[in-house]
Amino acid sequence: MSSALAISVLLFSMGIPSSQTESANEPPRGYVLWTPGRLATTIERLDRELEDKSLVFEAYGNYDGHSVYLVLRGKTSPAELHETEADLYVVRRGRATLVIGGELVDAKTQARKQQRGASIRGGYRTEIGPGDVIHIPVAVPHQLILPEGESFLYDLTKFDEEPLAQ
Numbered sequence: 008m009s010s011a012l013a014i015s016v017l018l019f020s021m022g023i024p025s026s027q028t029e030s031a032n033e034p035p036r037g038y039v040l041w042t043p044g045r046l047a048t049t050i051e052r053l054d055r056e057l058e059d060k061s062l063v064f065e066a067y068g069n070y071d072g073h074s075v076y077l078v079l080r081g082k083t084s085p086a087e088l089h090e091t092e093a094d095l096y097v098v099r100r101g102r103a104t105l106v107i108g109g110e111l112v113d114a115k116t117q118a119r120k121q122q123r124g125a126s127i128r129g130g131y132r133t134e135i136g137p138g139d140v141i142h143i144p145v146a147v148p149h150q151l152i153l154p155e156g157e158s159f160l161y162d163l164t165k166f167d168e169e170p171l172a173q
Contacts, residue, residue: 039068046077050099050160053079057158064163074168080159086111086127086150090120093166094143098135101159104152105141106130111148126150 034040041049049065056063061082067075080103088111109130114122127148135141143149145167153159 037070041067049077050079053077053160054158057081067162069168072167074165076163076165078161078163080151080153080161083153084151086124086148087117088122088146088148089165090122090146092120092168093145094141094149095164095166096135096139096141096143097162098137098139098141099160099162100137101157102134102136102154103159104132105135106132106150106152107143107147109148124148 053063053065057079059081061084062078062080064076064078067077080101086106106127107130109127111122111124112126112128114124117123127150130148130150151159
């Protein structure tokens with residue numbers, strides 16, 4: 008008996024459908040692995056692209072219900088809130104002051120159910136850095152204030168992200 012036939016007989020006797028075993032060597036649809044080498048290459052590229060920009064980013068992927076990005080900020084972010092999206096930050100490099108809560112000053116409605124403002128009045132301030140994980144709830148103002156001349160690298164997962172314009 009061939010080894011493939013023997014495995015099929017064994018799996019059949021265990022009650023496992025053969026269709027489940029045929030793709031055992033392939034990852035499930037939607038699975039993504041960013042290896043340390045791929046990340047290092049992407050970070051090096053983002054470092055080169057940043058120059059005097061406010062931010063540059065690479066999308067890990069856009070999935071049903073969430074999107075994941077690698078973000079490099081070079082300047083303080085605008086104060087903002089997302090009416091339908093929650094954010095999760097995982098800080099990789101750099102330090103920043105996170106201002107969260109309070110009220111947007113001079114709020115203006117943006118595309119994709121977002122608001123931006125000049126600053127935040129009455130928000131909670133905390134210092135964040137490498138290894139910190141931060142959850143930003145839906146409809147809560149937030150802003151990252153960077154030290155002059157410093158950059159800030161983080162993974163960003165956006166839950167229930169509004170679709171990008173096509």
